[in-house]
Amino acid sequence: MALEIQNVSKTYMMGTEAVHALQSVSLSIEENEYIAIMGPSGSGKSTMMNVLGCLDTPTSGEYYLEGEDVSKMNDDQLAEIRNQKIGFVFQTFNLIPRATVFHNVELPLVYSGTPPAERILMANDAIERVGLTDRATHKPTELSGGQRQRAAIARALVNKPTIILADEPTGNLDSVTGREIMAILDGLHKAGNTIILVTHEQEIAEHAHRIVKLRDGQVESDVRPNRVGRNADVVLN
Amino acid sequence: MALTAIKANKSRGVLTTLGIVIGILAVVTTMTAANGLGNNFRESISALGSDVLYVSKRPWIITGNFLSFRNRKNLDLKEVEKLEQRLTSAKAINPSTNTNKNVKYRSKTLEGTTIIGTTDKQLMVSSSVPGDGRFLTPFDVQFKRNVCVIGSEIKDLLFGDVNPINKKMKIGRHNYRVVGVMEKQGSAGFFGGPNFDKQIFIPISAFAKSFGSRNRDLNIAVKAAPHISLSDFEFEVIGEMRKIRKLKPAEEDDFSINQMNQLVGAYNSVMGVIVSIGLVITGISLFVGGIGVMNIMFVSVTERTREIGIRKAIGAKRRSILSQFLFESSIICLIGGLIGLLLSIGATALISKLVMPASLSLPIVSVAILVSVATGVLSGFIPALKAAKLNPIDALRYE
Numbered sequence: 001m002a003l004e005i006q007n008v009s010k011t012y013m014m015g016t017e018a019v020h021a022l023q024s025v026s027l028s029i030e031e032n033e034y035i036a037i038m039g040p041s042g043s044g045k046s047t048m049m050n051v052l053g054c055l056d057t058p059t060s061g062e063y064y065l066e067g068e069d070v071s072k073m074n075d076d077q078l079a080e081i082r083n084q085k086i087g088f089v090f091q092t093f094n095l096i097p098r099a100t101v102f103h104n105v106e107l108p109l110v111y112s113g114t115p116p117a118e119r120i121l122m123a124n125d126a127i128e129r130v131g132l133t134d135r136a137t138h139k140p141t142e143l144s145g146g147q148r149q150r151a152a153i154a155r156a157l158v159n160k161p162t163i164i165l166a167d168e169p170t171g172n173l174d175s176v177t178g179r180e181i182m183a184i185l186d187g188l189h190k191a192g193n194t195i196i197l198v199t200h201e202q203e204i205a206e207h208a209h210r211i212v213k214l215r216d217g218q219v220e221s222d223v224r225p226n227r228v229g230r231n232a233d234v235v236l237n
Numbered sequence: 238m239a240l241t242a243i244k245a246n247k248s249r250g251v252l253t254t255l256g257i258v259i260g261i262l263a264v265v266t267t268m269t270a271a272n273g274l275g276n277n278f279r280e281s282i283s284a285l286g287s288d289v290l291y292v293s294k295r296p297w298i299i300t301g302n303f304l305s306f307r308n309r310k311n312l313d314l315k316e317v318e319k320l321e322q323r324l325t326s327a328k329a330i331n332p333s334t335n336t337n338k339n340v341k342y343r344s345k346t347l348e349g350t351t352i353i354g355t356t357d358k359q360l361m362v363s364s365s366v367p368g369d370g371r372f373l374t375p376f377d378v379q380f381k382r383n384v385c386v387i388g389s390e391i392k393d394l395l396f397g398d399v400n401p402i403n404k405k406m407k408i409g410r411h412n413y414r415v416v417g418v419m420e421k422q423g424s425a426g427f428f429g430g431p432n433f434d435k436q437i438f439i440p441i442s443a444f445a446k447s448f449g450s451r452n453r454d455l456n457i458a459v460k461a462a463p464h465i466s467l468s469d470f471e472f473e474v475i476g477e478m479r480k481i482r483k484l485k486p487a488e489e490d491d492f493s494i495n496q497m498n499q500l501v502g503a504y505n506s507v508m509g510v511i512v513s514i515g516l517v518i519t520g521i522s523l524f525v526g527g528i529g530v531m532n533i534m535f536v537s538v539t540e541r542t543r544e545i546g547i548r549k550a551i552g553a554k555r556r557s558i559l560s561q562f563l564f565e566s567s568i569i570c571l572i573g574g575l576i577g578l579l580l581s582i583g584a585t586a587l588i589s590k591l592v593m594p595a596s597l598s599l600p601i602v603s604v605a606i607l608v609s610v611a612t613g614v615l616s617g618f619i620p621a622l623k624a625a626k627l628n629p630i631d632a633l634r635y636e
């Protein structure tokens with residue numbers, strides 16, 4: 001079991017009113033699964049991703065990541081998990097605007113204490129995997145949306161994490177660029193990563209092998225369609 | 238990366254570092270002045286000798302009513318003689334007196350030069366020695382010979398390249414023959430104190446002959462024998478002087494005993510004033526500057542909340558974020574400190590030229606750098622802690 005959440009709830013207080021973003025959700029995700037989380041806007045997809053990515057802590061419930069009880073960890077221990085085991089890809093890219101692609105990609109290695117010489121090799125390798133070598137010295141503002149998302153993916157995989165979390169990675173991209181990004185994620189899955197993907201587009205979701213649908217903070221359905229992924233690719237083209 | 242952030246906030250940074258600049262300028266100038274003063278003072282007092290008491294009409298440093306000392310009787314040579322007979326623990330006794338005269342060699346004149354009438358024992362009560370020629374001898378004193386020993390600065394100003402030994406010069410209206418030149422002392426004069434390089438020694442007997450002895454006050458330098466403590470010696474000198482002056486037990490001393498320690502006291506209070514003024518200015522400027530830097534850092538943290546969120550999301554721990562912002566505030570303050578140091582070089586040159594010899598030393602420079610970095614760390618700490626404690630998801634959502 002790569003990830004396991006049990007009875008996880010997340011409640012936000014908006015003034016005096018409680019917003020139940022997640023209500024007693026339980027979910028197990030195997031190693032090297034490719035899973036899409038779908039659902040209407042406000043159904044709790046991002047909240048779930050943030051909990052799974054150790055960016056946020058649940059109000060109640062338990063979370064085991066590769067057997068470790070994450071709900072009991074402090075700030076710095078969670079930072080280490082995010083650094084070592086998880087690669088996060090955001091809808092809005094979240095690159096540091098003042099830094100070049102190379103420096104953005106290198107940064108997780110800085111925080112993991114990797115020696116400089118190794119950092120250069122590993123960062124360049126990750127940049128090459130997303131096909132951005134000729135843009136390594138550019139700043140994010142000088143790149144197209146697709147290129148920015150590639151840079152963000154390079155940053156997510158530079159520390160060789162087992163889990164890649166992508167919250168609407170194609171949400172800000174046109175469909176052609178979106179397909180390019182999905183091809184990279186497919187590649188990462190083939191290379192052995194566990195991929196968790198949030199999307200509200202059926203086409204994108206069909207890249208995954210399992211689709212979890214959320215509604216009002218609860219799991220509505222959890223299905224494994226009969227390996228339609230490849231066929232879907234054909235249909236798309 | 239910290240540097241680019243600073244560049245972005247350049248104009249704001251320059252303004253807020255002004256306090257740091259002034260603070261460092263103040264601390265460096267204070268330390269340099271105190272240092273220069275200390276050197277100057279040590280040179281000055283070393284010429285006086287630490288085991289010598291000076292019997293004079295007035296104390297060197299007058300704290301009470303100045304007029305009360307004016308009615309005291311002058312010290313005279315008869316009293317010197319009596320003191321010589323009575324004091325058992327004195328190694329040397331040297332009377333001296335002084336006046337200001339114009340001195341002249343050929344067409345060159347030095348106005349208001351200090352002329353000291355003294356004896357051969359002058360050498361025993363002070364550390365200065367002739368560098369060229371000889372000092373006054375007992376014969377010079379006994380036979381009232383018109384000979385003089387000049388300070389090194391007199392030699393430079395009056396004789397230039399000419400060897401002054403055996404040259405005739407005029408002191409007032411009288412002819413004197415130069416027999417020696419004193420070694421350079423190097424002290425420019427401690428706060429209006431004597432410049433030892435700009436005085437002329439002549440036999441006290443010749444002094445009386447040339448410039449009269451009526452109403453001339455003497456200073457008597459008495460050097461303690463090696464075996465006696467200075468306080469015991471002072472007790473003896475006071476006792477013998479009271480006997481010579483036939484003072485009744487109820488009467489106060491009508492003379493003063495002076496010694497180097499009094500100058501040390503004066504020096505300490507001058508130093509204390511300078512250092513405390515300097516420290517107050519330093520403290521206020523660094524405080525104001527520190528508050529400014531703290532402000533700039535709060536702004537920087539707020540502006541970069543999203544960036545902090547990103548950094549935390551990819552694994553930055555609290556201490557990484559903390560040190561990133563501490564580094565930034567230290568760099569801002571260090572830049573201020575370096576500008577302050579540059580300005581101090583100018584200030585030091587000015588002090589050197591106008592007041593006394595002073596120079597920037599390595600310890601002072603290191604203290605300045607240390608102080609500015611410490612100010613940066615202190616003033617950046619609260620903003621940096623705020624940044625370090627940000628919740629990653631809240632920071633990422635920040636618009």
Ligand SMILES: Nc1ncnc2c1ncn2[C@@H]1O[C@H](COP(=O)(O)OP(=O)(O)O)[C@@H](O)[C@H]1O
Nearest residue numbers: 012014019021040041042043044045046047048
């Ligand atoms: N920080 C927050 N404060 C208050 N309410 C929040 C916060 N984040 C999310 N929510 C609420 O929680 C619910 C789920 O949000 P989210 O997980 O972002 O949904 P989704 O990503 O599926 O659109 C929504 O009703 C949203 O308004």
Ligand SMILES: [Mg+2]
Nearest residue numbers: 042045046047
């Ligand atoms: Mg969302």
